[in-house]
Amino acid sequence: MVRVWNDIMRTLSDMHTVALATAGHLLHFELAVACEIFGTPPREATAGWYDVLLCGPGPARVGPFTVEPEHGLERLVNADTVIVPACADIDVPPPPELIGAVRAAHESGARIASLCTGAFTLGAAGLLDGRRATTHWAHTAELSARHPLAVVDPDVLYTDNGSVLTAAGKAAAVDLCIHLIHLDHGAAVANAVARRLVTPPHRLGGQAQFVATPIQVTGDHLLADLLTWVRQRLDQPLTVTDMARKANMSPRHLGRQFRAVTGQTPLRWLLTQRVRHAQELLETTDESIEAVALATGMGTATTLRRQFKRIVGVAPDSYRRSFRSAKPSDR
Template identity: 80%
Template sequence: MVRKDSTRTLSDMATVALLTAGHLLHFELAVAYEIFGNPPREAAGGWYDVLLCGPGPVRVGPFVVEPDHGLERAVGADTVIVPACADIDDPPPDELIEAVRAAHASGARVASLCTGAFVLGAAGLLDGRRATTHWAHAAELSARCPRAVVDPDVLYTDNGSVLTAAGKAAAVDLCLHLVHLDHGAAIANSVARRLVMAPHRPGGQAQFVATPVQVSGEHMLTSLLAWVQQRLDQPLTVTDMARKANTSPRNLGRQFRSVIGQSPIEWLLIQRVRRAQELLEATDKSVEAVAAATGMGTATTLRRQFKRIVGVPPDTYRRSFRAAGPA
């Protein structure tokens, strides 16, 4: 029976199969195993059962991975993860393509990480859907999958039963996105904190920044972002943020665009909306109270920004989330 994406619940999404076939990159496989294989303390309602599925031992970078199950076991999984391919010019094994196709046909949610999108494309799962991969390989993916809508400028895409992530760090974002769908924002943020990273970024954020700046412990944004996160209920402005960082609003804007790929105000609005999601999921606060608690000021402002960023109004989000029943 094929599950409907709008009724995902933890019981529906309890088994995650990581496919270990072909020539893989170790980072994406390790990221998926770390996130789905290690429950946070807050996940009292249960966590995922992770399966390593493959035809036999496979070399992943400097390591050798021994799968627990054959590829046929992935057909019964609830979520199937296809890690990155080490060489896109090396055709994926036919048995891997067939396993992905069969799993999706049986109702599994299938997600690719980085160049794993080429496996989904070979299985025909990208036809008529938005997809992404590492920006350096996006043109080739588009050429091989002309019926797919390949977007090289986003971190990940979510078509419901088919999801794709861009390179490396975006794999973390997509995995956290799946946790968010199944368990809610608070649990996803708990996993992110364990990984010592910011809460997962929205999929539409740019994957490539032209002039990246290394964020070290001494970077001006490091303490500023944490300071803002603790004050989302306050009416902060870009001027307030610049004053805290001891810089000008113009320079702050340059730093945000270089490091995060967004303006300070857009980043701040997204953090407010993410906090609103947590409150809508975990409390019975009215929309007006949530607006006040997230620094949005009025329910009208919250509704406008929430719908722009999340895609649905706050009330609809709360009803849908509670109907789906995540942990």
């Protein structure tokens, strides 16, 4: 199997060294996930596996622990794949030597993947400019503000630009690691790894992060009362004119206010709220898809399925099976 990253040709047999960037203060979950997934070959991996290395400039904090990397950053520069785990505090700049090493590894042809807030290290190295990227939904706005040339998508599990990949938070880190194994070893091996982890075999990166990003609107904001009013009437037919009349402003001015606060048009925001409410009902009730459609103002099950799949990335039925809380009798 042959792959091209940044116009540098590599074969799968060459791509065996996975360097985990272990520098600064890291969250332990993402580092442990990468160690587990890339460090434990399944029986189905008959064509070789990865050589996993911890690389860093010195002792690193990983959660409440201190970890001593076994290799320096010069080994990371020569790796085939570099994984940058989540940093614990995005307000603390990544170590300059790590930024340089990640940039040098990419220039040498390595595949670079960040997990959760590790995307901020990739951004500091200039690897997100002109590329799609994501991180944990709580930090996507900050990632976009710091790196305006990046195309930050807050609603996906992960992005794959070939030589540069980014994952959202926690579970999405697992998804991206399995995605890499799928690329390198095929679906059968990736599915074997997923079975060992007891996780879905392959969630596409375009699926949503399954969270409702909160909109920060203070009580005295022009839209504060309107947003509450709309959320209480999601089962009713609402138009931009209705919303503008309630807010006592023109539809055009309403549109400007919505884009400034939410980054969306009023109708797009309204549709998103309907879908988010549908998620809640699917998780917490036994209502039919038709009833959920009516309760969220979608009208019909067909409309709900189409809009839900487009925004969330999976069908309502699949979402309910995955995220419905267990009943007391099931516990």
